[in-house]
Amino acid sequence: MGEFHHTLDNKGRIIIPAKFRKSLGESFVITRGMDGCLFGYPMLQWEKLEAQLDKLPLTKKDARAFTRFFYSAAAEVEFDKQGRINLSASLVGFAKLTKNCVIVGVSDRIEIWDEQRWNEFSQEAEDNFEEISEKMTDFDF
Template sequence: MPAFSGEYECKLDAKGRLVLPAKIKAALPPESAETIVLTRGFEPCIILYSLVHWKELSERVIALNEFVEEYRTFQRNFFRGNTEVELDSAGRFLVPRTMLKYANIEKDAIVVGAGNRVEIWQPDAYEAALVQDSKQFSQMAERVFGREGNL
């Protein structure tokens, strides 16, 4: 499955629809190219998953032991407000108002390919979430991958 990547400046239309950037749309698996899943991110953003990846991910969450309080709480929050949406012929999709409010998106948005998912951010919040110092990013990469650089 191709990975999502890149940053795209987008605008919502008056009806709250967003056009999925062509390169993001092209990376959707063919079996789920017309339906996507939107959910709240851990940060104040909206996460977009392909339907195929969403099904795999949700199966893992469903498999958690519901008799463990932390798992129940996680499941409840993970599944709350998720929405399957259809892409129209122009690649547009309607973003639910509750999700726009959660991510503080009014008109302008940044659509970011993030590997297995796409993140939709309010531009200022996105900038604030990024590592601004290249040395700090380098040190983070060293911690994540180790000194040997094993990927």
Template sequence: MFLGTYAPKLDEKGRIILPAKFWDELSSGVVLTRGQERCVYVFSSATFQQQLEHLRNAPLTNKAGRDYLRLFLSGASDEVPDKQRRVTIPPMLREYAGLDRELTVIGAGNRAEIWSTEAWNAYYAEKEEAFANTEEEVIPGIF
């Protein structure tokens, strides 16, 4: 499970050092892909396969499903971290998410997310007040 917030740096070769707490789950391979709100999703290879199985069940007759699947999978890149826990973020994904040297990596349950620090701070500032003042059930069965 991915939890927490981290502030690694992107090196000159487009690599990031994965947070040590994520290493056990990601050491055998990761899949990076486009995420919502212009971040990069980071899945373990096994979790990505599970996500792919769910996506395969979408009916081909559903245009929104086809569109989502195309964008999600065309941006996917499978990577193997090196011995220093570094993984290369492909240029296309760095551009998509507006990544530069300053990054924020958050745990999001079954995945990690890589954000430009500027984008994360703006997102957090916009959403935190509503989160703090939530008075009704947002996700069925939670709280």
């Protein structure tokens, strides 16, 4: 849980908050996420996700496209001594990351957002929070 602001350096490195590093382990997997951000999964969660993706029918075009897109950018990353990870140019480009980024803890993963995109997403979600919550049929507060 939580929201942290960090900068991406010109070599594609970003500090992952200490709070998240413990949960992520020594290495974790980062890949393209939804809504224009990156998803980072601890290895155990990644393995569970892989098991679910392996169940998708190979005969379905959408399933093949989704798994190709999801896996092709996935990379196992490790922390350096400063608690940074190195993001590939393709992941930086996908998420349109600029210098200012936001790292968010969401359930079993982290998300890395460009700060401007995060602010736009957050404002829209805040403006529509009640409407969104009413549409969630399987969730009770």
